Amino acid sequence: MKNWTKEEALSTLTSLIGQIEGLKSESRNSANHMRWIANTLRTLQEVFGQNSTYYNTLSYFTWKETGSMIIREVWDHERAIESKHNIAYQNQLEQAKGLLLAAKDHLEQSEIEEVYDGENTAPEASEFIQIINLGENKLRKLIRSTPEKEREVQDKYEDLLIANDISYSREFPHIEYSSKQYIPDFSIKKLDLAIEIKLCKKDEKSFIAQINDDILAYKTVFKNIIFVIYDLGQIRDVDIFKNSLEKHSDVIVQIIKE
Structure with missing residues (x-):
């Protein structure tokens, strides 16, 4: 596991936040989206801990609509469903941005040794x-x-x-x-x-x-x-x-x- 400095962690969080706008123009589960998820989860796990609120919150994201869906476009059912999933994907990208901004705020106000959380908050x-x-x-x-x-x-x-x-x-x-x-x-x-x-x-x-x-x-x-x-x-x-x-x-x- 990487031995992070505070400056390196802040720089990486800033970069991950900056990548979100580009992901909005891509389809969910694209290569870039999956790469971003993997890199973000790894960073949160190594900096804040596997049981931290930040890591666990992001790991619960589904990147799709999980509730009941009312589909009116009977003629193109699959496309209508994918449209619902894409709306959820866009919303969750915004949620992820807020989560990473909060993680960055936390780290800016603390020493890196203080933010690692071993408590199970899943x-x-x-x-x-x-x-x-x-x-x-x-x-x-x-x-x-x-x-x-x-x-x-x-x-x-x-x-x-x-x-x-x-x-x-x-x-x-x-x-x-x-x-x-x-x-x-x-x-x-x-x-x-x-x-x-x-x-x-x-x-x-x-x-x-x-x-x-x-x-x-x-x-x-x-x-x-x-x-x-x-x-x-x-x-x-x-x-x-x-x-x-x-x-x-x-x-x-x-x-x-x-």
Whole structure:
């Protein structure tokens, strides 16, 4: 096994992150995709440990649609199925990018000897990916009419948590920060995770400021935060919006378009 230095590991993570954009234009399981997976898993295993969250999370990626599929194109069934798999592949490439960015953040803030994790976290990693997929792949399908209140979206998300047997707390804990009280919509203690559901129907700039305030407050209690944002057409550039918030370590932003 390679004896990594911190500088070498950071450089390799940067390179692996940079390769993701190119993979988006290739088919899943192509030679370059399989090579990237092998190199990335090897790097994560050697730098962070085989039982680390980063290694285990990526190893659980399927690179295909695993849920039920409704196929309307009866005339070209196989092509329609492959299209579904390709959408999942593109989504998981973005998830992998976020995962590697988090790994890079971790290493930048630590010594390389400190990031190696021998604790078995595979079940937790699998559940974390399951939760990520709920927002990206399932929530929109449950909302049949334009929601008027944020509570409507929160209730639908709770239905998904219940249906998938995920243990959670709702509207807990109450966090005092900067003379205000903040309450995450959902929290999962074993994952050190807060989940906040937002309905975006107002000015994008003030909405970002509100979420930044939430991040500062929730970070005093939780390591990981997921924002699931149901957008009613106010977010013009999804990438710019997400990047402005995901600059915070261990923050994931999912935008669900109406």
